[in-house]
Amino acid sequence: MNRVPTTCPVCSEPLEITRLYCRSCDTTLEGHFEVGRLGRLSAEQLDFLETFVRCEGRLNRMEKELGLSYPTLRSRLNEVIRSLGFPLGPEPPVLSDDERHRILDDLAGGRITSEEAMRLLQREI
Numbered sequence: 001m002n003r004v005p006t007t008c009p010v011c012s013e014p015l016e017i018t019r020l021y022c023r024s025c026d027t028t029l030e031g032h033f034e035v036g037r038l039g040r041l042s043a044e045q046l047d048f049l050e051t052f053v054r055c056e057g058r059l060n061r062m063e064k065e066l067g068l069s070y071p072t073l074r075s076r077l078n079e080v081i082r083s084l085g086f087p088l089g090p091e092p093p094v095l096s097d098d099e100r101h102r103i104l105d106d107l108a109g110g111r112i113t114s115e116e117a118m119r120l121l122q123r124e125i
Contacts, residue, residue, distance in 0.1 A: 006039050014040075037084045045080050052077065070094060095123060 008015055017033040041049065055061035059073045066073070071094075078088055095103075100121065107117040 003043060004035065004039065006035050040083050040085070041080065042083075045076075045083060048076050049080055052080075095121070 004017070006015055007013065017035060018030060020029040020033065021027070038046070038049075051062055051065065055065060059070055059077070062068070062073050063070060081088055103112070103117055103120045106112045107114060112120075
């Protein structure tokens, strides 16, 4: 089945759903229905969101699966957040490779605990 279009192909304004039909019992509902927040997303944004959920919200897993960089994924996530009508929070800090290696070296050398290493590494998620 095709996805429900949410914008007018002529003027690009949002479409309003006015009729719903049940093939099973032949019932038709007429009125004014909203598509909801997810209905505002483009097909590409929905695909991104499905991958995000499948990867349990971990952008580092999405990097591997989609072959995209963290900044690109973060930008796409911000676009989805805006499209859903939510405000964006402050950008989370991103650890450099050197910082990540330093944390792991400190863990291996016994200078920090595994809990502290996890806390420091999770700043990037």
